[in-house]
Ligand SMILES: Nc1nc2c(ncn2[C@@H]2O[C@H](COP(=O)(O)OP(=O)(O)OP(=O)(O)O)[C@@H](O)[C@H]2O)c(=O)[nH]1
């Protein structure tokens with residue numbers, strides 16, 4: 006699998022070019038995997054610019070873990086805020102946060118003699134984290150195309166928000182030396198990279214292992230189990246198959262089918278609010 010196809014390199018070059026003309030960069034993270042969804046190559050590129058980490062999909066990640074991440078970023082002097090971009094509800098924390106950064110930028114502008122200048126914002130992140138959905142949330146209309154799979158946004162598109170802001174949606178990108186297996190698994194389990202490049206059974210076992218150790222109650226309730234933390238993953242998977250009646254001819258267990266169900270449930274948020282990374286592990 007090529008983790009860094011040609012179009013991503015092209016996007017990277019485009020971002021580099023556009024960075025010269027923007028005042029603020031919003032990096033969209035998937036709050037279920039804030040570390041794995043932070044592209045280190047992109048992060049390094051952003052110097053001498055205002056920057057906000059937007060922990061998106063907060064409706065399906067663990068509130069307690071999100072707080073840990075927000076503290077962690079605060080300790081590193083990084084502005085971070087969580088958001089649910091599919092709900093129209095106003096997020097005061099987010100708007101306060103943008104407001105503060107806006108003030109800083111306006112002061113810089115005024116020193117240079119610019120008044121009421123439009124602030125340019127670049128929205129970046131790995132694929133499928135919700136960059137376009139976030140822009141629609143901000144503009145309160147369907148300004149850009151979104152979709153439940155990586156690679157929806159192609160090319161670049163500037164969107165105006167009143168006369169105050171201009172915001173650029175960009176295609177999601179990964180980075181060339183993505184050779185950390187845990188990060189790859191986290192990106193694949195959350196659906197940020199295409200799942201046909203990874204084996205569903207292996208992915209679901211990785212997810213089950215994490216759920217068993219961190220969210221055993223949710224796991225037991227959802228699939229009618231009474232598993233303990235010591236239970237083998239294969240045994241858990243088998244029980245799920247039996248409970249759901251996922252059997253093949255000759256009563257053989259259909260592990261693949263259970264794997265697909267578990268991944269789908271997790272990706273849709275049907276398992277509840279779950280995070281796969283905590284700051285100390287990152
Ligand atoms: N639950 C939840 N889902 C979200 C949120 N934001 C976006 N999504 C979903 O995530 C999927 C991807 O959204 P997009 O906005 O297309 O993501 P993107 O980052 O622009 O993706 P690319 O353009 O492919 O890189 C869609 O199914 C959205 O509905 C959120 O805050 N919560």
Ligand SMILES: [Mg+2]
Pocket residue numbers: 136137138150151157158174175176177
């Ligand atoms: Mg998009």
